[in-house]
Amino acid sequence: MSQRVKTFAKPASTGLCGLVLAAILGGLAAEAADMATAIKDRQAHFKEIGKATKAMVDQVKSPTPTLAVIQASAKTIDSLAPQLPSWFPAGSGPEAGVKTGAKAEIWTKADEFKKDAAAFAVEAHKFDMIAAGGDIGAIRMQAQAMGQTCKTCHQTFRQKDD
């Protein structure tokens, strides 16, 4: 009898445990997948900024810059910059288990991170305005100022690129 109960109980409890475990694992897997997506999206956004920045820098360095390219790049950067903090949901740091350059400090020093991101958004908007103005000297100056906000933030919050 007892043996019977055991044989009955065992699969039942195992099944229950299995279900709970599956639910937890499933939940974790879903969250991990979410985080992987967040990281992928974030990298795509940053790449968009990188592309626009390169196109702009090419012109800024040129003795005969094409204003239209600078202006288009400035628009792209200005439109993306204010969104930047939203690309860093909690859990999308090094603990996500996906390769990311995002350091844990983004969340442990959240205030400083938000301040740096805001500084970038401000300079990016200024750059957009100045680019529209078309004064190449002023554009070059503001490109430096905006680039500096990138570097400042990356120094603290991004793993050095390998």
Added chain:
Amino acid sequence: MTLNIGQTGKLDTGEGEISPAPAPVRVWDLPVRLSHGLFILLIVAAWWTESHGQMDWHIRIGCALIGVLIFRLLWGLFGGSTARFSAFLRGPVAVVGYARKLARGEPTDPSIGHNPMGGWSVAALLGAMTGQVCLGLFSVDTDGLVSGPLADRVSFDQGRFAAHWHGVLFNILLGLIGLHLCAIAFYALIREENLISAMLTGERRILIGPVSGPINALTSAPIWRLGLAAVIGLTVSLWAGTGFKV
């Protein structure tokens, strides 16, 4: 070793007869030693500036390295006898024969200039450095903020591709430099030959005996060629800094 210019110098120790003591023999001319020294300085400086985020300087140093490389490659075509590719790039028979002697601990012919294995090591180092500056010219950093002088000719992705291989090739270059240093240590410890002092002073002390026969000392190239190579190297270096704008 065959010499391309001037006469083959038979070593005269000044005593008339063959001297039993090691006699100094000229091995490396000034341009070889100078470019070698600059390679060391510029590679260390390029590495240091990159790892400290001094990218403006990293790019300037890269352009300087382009100039020194061009100078050294030209010197390999028309420089002093031991600097020439035609003299130090030997065939597989010579390389294998030399390696066999080293492995057995047998004496080798005194090398005035690169030995058959060392010649290819130099070719690999020069090749790696050339590849490295070429990739650097097109490299773009992940932010699109820092880019090489020719990066405006390529897309962001192509520039990132170049930057990736710029990083890989640097590690390969480090490996080759490591091998180079191991070889120097090998000659110092096992074969008791001081290659460092030879590169610093340009001279090697070689025991001249009946066994070794005549020694082909270094034959220098005329000074105007040094001037020509230096001017071309410097010009290309400065031109690279402007992104080769015409």
